[in-house]
Amino acid sequence: MRELLQNFEERNLEVVREALSQYKDSEIADEIVRLDLIEQAVLFRLLAKDGAMSVFEKLAPADQANLLNALRADEVNDIIEELDPDDRARLFDEVPAGVAVRLLEGVSAKEKFATTTLLGYAPQSAGRIMTPQFVSIRENLTAAQAMKKVRNAGISAETIYILYVVDTTRRLLGTLSLKDLVLATPNKKIESIATKTNLIVAHTDEDQEDVARRLADNDLLAIPVVDREDRLVGIITHDDAFAILEQEETEDVSKIGGANPIDRPYMAAGVLRIFRSRIGWLLILFVAATMTGSVMKLFEESLEAVIALTFFIPLLIGTGGNAGSQTATTIVRAMAIKEVKTRDVLRVVWKEMRVGFLLGIAMATFAIFRAVTWGTGYEIALVVSLALLSVVILATFVGSVLPIAINKIGWDPAVVSAPFMTTLVDALGLLIYLSLATVILGL
């Protein structure tokens, strides 16, 4: 993209526009955040009006807020007015309250109302991310009448492929796919073709991830959102659900890696922002890991007597950490996609203990073989392999119980997995290893 701007400076405007039209909007959105702010504004102004909005909508909210800073007030007003209410609400979450109020001033009364309604719901709730732009119909219409309604209301709706059947108080009675409507004979009544049982809905105060997952699990194009009186107040479409799940999965991966999520694309995040996302956990884990030092200090005499014992320490705690990570990441992921629920805890632990026993036996056998061929004494080989067996079983136990327990008390299981659990397994593993050594070697 930088080369394009080079051309711009040389006043080859047409060349730039022509070149830009070869890119897809999502590609331009990917690239624009890698430029500095002035370049972003220049590039953005070169886009055709429609394309510019489409690119803008594809940026992360933090990057949108950034770009607005580089644009003129009238350009900003146009963009804010054009945005869908849900996109606007997401953007306003990213800017200081004072700025949000100022931005909202330029917007028409109807759009302003739609946005402030969404902003009234809690962040990360279904209400906050839904769009009020859906097509609702009454059940006493005929198929032909409903089709006419779709044609009139369709342009501004987020989707016309699912229609929502409501009563006079806006209570949701059923859904009707445009497919069924198109395939129906024109004089059929809506009430006879709409789906009215086993409706899959979301509630305004539900967590956005749960709702997105429900939409995905049921292969829906959109999920209706109802308030506490069961009135239909909005819908969430498949592409927004997709974006939410992708973001939640990125956050989970960050947490599994032992860092807080950074709330914008990696390439656009600054060094200090990344630093802040990591230093907290690194320090917490460092402090927790000082336990391992204390455990070793307890066994100072044993270690001094047989220095060879220390050679196996990184190996042992490494294997414990690896076995624990394998379990914890599997369980965390299975819980994220709702395959494992809290009530499964006993079955999971029983399964993991058996897996851990098999893994432990395999590792211990291997370790004995290795130690003997290396010429380590039999006694140390025995200590190491017994310790390996115990550490691996311990690791699968902690790795399966910890995420489920943490989830039960309402925290996010992703944060405990790999590094946090490793620290726990490290300290307990050392305790087991050095105790075994002291007893078996008679130290």
Place this chain on the structure above:
Amino acid sequence: MRELLQNFEERNLEVVREALSQYKDSEIADEIVRLDLIEQAVLFRLLAKDGAMSVFEKLAPADQANLLNALRADEVNDIIEELDPDDRARLFDEVPAGVAVRLLEGVSAKEKFATTTLLGYAPQSAGRIMTPQFVSIRENLTAAQAMKKVRNAGISAETIYILYVVDTTRRLLGTLSLKDLVLATPNKKIESIATKTNLIVAHTDEDQEDVARRLADNDLLAIPVVDREDRLVGIITHDDAFAILEQEETEDVSKIGGANPIDRPYMAAGVLRIFRSRIGWLLILFVAATMTGSVMKLFEESLEAVIALTFFIPLLIGTGGNAGSQTATTIVRAMAIKEVKTRDVLRVVWKEMRVGFLLGIAMATFAIFRAVTWGTGYEIALVVSLALLSVVILATFVGSVLPIAINKIGWDPAVVSAPFMTTLVDALGLLIYLSLATVILGL
């Protein structure tokens, strides 16, 4: 679900059916795999015909193959005939070749042809997972004529919301959303309302994950799949893309945790299958980790002279591992969602080195403070904090370069991250720490 089957045994058939109808198909699919095979067959037969197919389609292919084993030949035939060609191809991937041939015998000629065509493409390719059930139209039709075509072809199509404009040789010329068709005046020509530039397409031999990601990034309902002559041969719909991305993300999380993916839901996987998915990496990492023992052996004399040096080893390599995991998981995820590309390697490394420097300084400062308040000697405090600084910078370097390099040579970057990288950082970190100690303490 087990309680339901209890009722079944007591012949309260209506009670069971009524109770089952309260569950959504996706919930039944979740629960059925937790039962044993006989129970699965009993429960499956209790479902209404439509519901049974919908539940069957929601099972993982391995679980589908499993369930078929428990059903009668005529039931199996009915299911295979009813399945969409793409779902059938996915199922056939899971059964032995001989079984697949036998299953295919019961299927009508048309369905057989559709399925063998898909099976002709490589596993995990777009061609293998696409469905040939789309609606194609010619561009010389009017909107009204196209609408008629949709009504005729619509029932058996996977989606009617995107129509594909093709020429006489089936080359893809453009796409038309049903929304634009419905909103167009009836006598408008298709060529004037279809989208014909910047078409987003997939090729039959592309990797399924890349295609699914492209669909998601562009907010599409379906993506057309063309062969080498640009002829339209199938489409992939948003729900299939969703399932692919979810599966790929589960696999990535497994790999980040240092295990091979298990190819079915966790609760349905047996102990031996889970064991096999983990033992390989655990052994490889164990062998790699024996390096750490060798490094320590090199410094045996230093360790014997100052046993307190060993107390800091788990702490140091733990911090190195944590810092490296933070970086590696971030980069692996950013590469998975195409935010970071191979050509970004220098920018990523430069960014990570600066982050690593800041993290290292923070950790070293903290460690000095901690060591001094603990009463460790100043010299050891100096050694530990210098080692921490180096290890953290090293870890961010390895954590950022390794995934990108591994990806460049065509392997999967997810497998190298956390545990593999930890092992490398452990050995190098020990080398740095013990070298520093030997020099500074004059051992």
